[in-house]
Amino acid sequence: MAWDLKATSKRLLYALTGGPLALLGLAFALLVLLPGLVASLTLIGLPWLAVGVRAARGPAAAHRWLVRVLLGDRIEAPPRPKKGFLAALTDAPGWRALAYLVLRLPSALLATVVTAFLCFEGLVAALYPIWSRFTVFPSTTDENGAHLVTLTIDDWTMPEWLYVTSAGVAGLLMLAAAPWVARALILPDRLLARALLRPTRASRLRQTRTQAMDDSAKDLRRIERDLHDGAQTQLVALALALGMARDELVEGDADAALRLVDTAHQGAKQALAELRDLVRGIHPPALDTGLRPALQTLSARSTVPVSLNFDLPDRPSPAIETIAYYTAAELLANVAKHSGARRAVLSIQQTRPGWLRLTVRDDGIGGARAAPGGGLAGLTQRAGTVDGRLELVSPPGGPTVVTMELPVQT
Numbered sequence: 001m002a003w004d005l006k007a008t009s010k011r012l013l014y015a016l017t018g019g020p021l022a023l024l025g026l027a028f029a030l031l032v033l034l035p036g037l038v039a040s041l042t043l044i045g046l047p048w049l050a051v052g053v054r055a056a057r058g059p060a061a062a063h064r065w066l067v068r069v070l071l072g073d074r075i076e077a078p079p080r081p082k083k084g085f086l087a088a089l090t091d092a093p094g095w096r097a098l099a100y101l102v103l104r105l106p107s108a109l110l111a112t113v114v115t116a117f118l119c120f121e122g123l124v125a126a127l128y129p130i131w132s133r134f135t136v137f138p139s140t141t142d143e144n145g146a147h148l149v150t151l152t153i154d155d156w157t158m159p160e161w162l163y164v165t166s167a168g169v170a171g172l173l174m175l176a177a178a179p180w181v182a183r184a185l186i187l188p189d190r191l192l193a194r195a196l197l198r199p200t201r202a203s204r205l206r207q208t209r210t211q212a213m214d215d216s217a218k219d220l221r222r223i224e225r226d227l228h229d230g231a232q233t234q235l236v237a238l239a240l241a242l243g244m245a246r247d248e249l250v251e252g253d254a255d256a257a258l259r260l261v262d263t264a265h266q267g268a269k270q271a272l273a274e275l276r277d278l279v280r281g282i283h284p285p286a287l288d289t290g291l292r293p294a295l296q297t298l299s300a301r302s303t304v305p306v307s308l309n310f311d312l313p314d315r316p317s318p319a320i321e322t323i324a325y326y327t328a329a330e331l332l333a334n335v336a337k338h339s340g341a342r343r344a345v346l347s348i349q350q351t352r353p354g355w356l357r358l359t360v361r362d363d364g365i366g367g368a369r370a371a372p373g374g375g376l377a378g379l380t381q382r383a384g385t386v387d388g389r390l391e392l393v394s395p396p397g398g399p400t401v402v403t404m405e406l407p408v409q410t
Contacts, residue, residue: 008179014070015182019112025101053094060097078199100196111185118178125171129164291321309347331360339364358404366398
């Protein structure tokens with residue numbers, strides 16, 4: 001109940017402050033657009049526009065913060081801007097931010113005016129039975145000359161107790177309706193923020209694929225280093241030992257040759273073990289028989305009891321299977337380490353043609369967050385490399401539900 005009251009208060013605060021902030025945002029947008037467009041044919045206009053468009057990222061970031069803190073919507077920030085005059089002038093997130101500052105004004109003002117009216121008038125009416133006793137109104141008297149606080153229509157006079165009670169009840173109803181009305185009135189602003197303040201699909205794909213290329217380059221350097229320092233060193237030692245054994249056989253010392261062959265044999269086994277570990281990090285051996293058996297094994301090994309629901313008519317491509325497997329492994333590990341859950345459910349199913357949905361749900365304490373650089377952030381980037389997405393819902397007290405949508409084929 002306390003959490004609901006807190007969320008309601010935040011929504012009311014967002015609705016009440018939306019109008020003034022929208023006016024400030026419109027003033028900023030006009031300050032950028034009007035001088036810039038009017039003087040765009042001069043040397044001053046285009047630089048003014050470039051600086052203004054780049055500066056619009058600031059109000060956009062502030063509004064994303066407000067939406068996250070007051071409404072609970074996490075809107076992903078766009079990629080960092082490129083340097084240069086032309087990049088600033090054609091900065092798509094900046095132009096989208098200016099569009100948001102202009103377009104949100106009508107809905108934000110309406111939400112502020114209506115919510116303020118309901119809250120103020122509702123409070124006044126709810127307290128009417130108290131403050132009306134200490135206020136002198138224009139003369140309304142009964143036959144004995146006593147002052148009345150009531151309503152008279154033609155020849156009928158409402159009993160004073162009924163009028164006072166009705167006013168108080170009407171005020172309470174207005175106060176009760178204010179959060180729901182505010183929630184409905186701020187919905188257009190929420191939708192507009194989601195549409196204009198988050199990265200476009202194209203820019204998100206560019207960002208995630210750039211990150212994927214960087215991660216791939218790091219993985220290749222790691223593999224090269226592991227091969228150079230591990231298996232390659234073992235193979236060099238193996239070749240030297242076999243060469244020395246050959247020399248000993250030529251010289252007729254069979255015992256020394258046997259010892260060298262034994263050393264080479266041990267080195268060969270160690271090199272094979274290192275190569276096997278290296279390959280396991282690239283492709284999980286559990287996926288050799290398919291995603292379903294791999295997830296069954298993963299669920300069985302979990303320290304928290306896991307129920308597996310698997311319903312995929314077609315086998316995904318190897319890249320998708322790898323992403324789904326590592327995602328399930330990471331999420332189940334998080335459940336075991338952080339959630340305090342008694343049980344979890346892992347489900348994977350086809351949601352629409354060509355797409356699958358992987359969901360991990362636990363009955364733990366909740367409150368999970370996708371911290372920058374953390375495991376959930378890494379899973380989000382991994383999903384983005386194939387145009388997938390990850391969603392986290394984890395209110396305090398639970399349950400925690402993590403959903404990843406991926407294409408079946410890449």
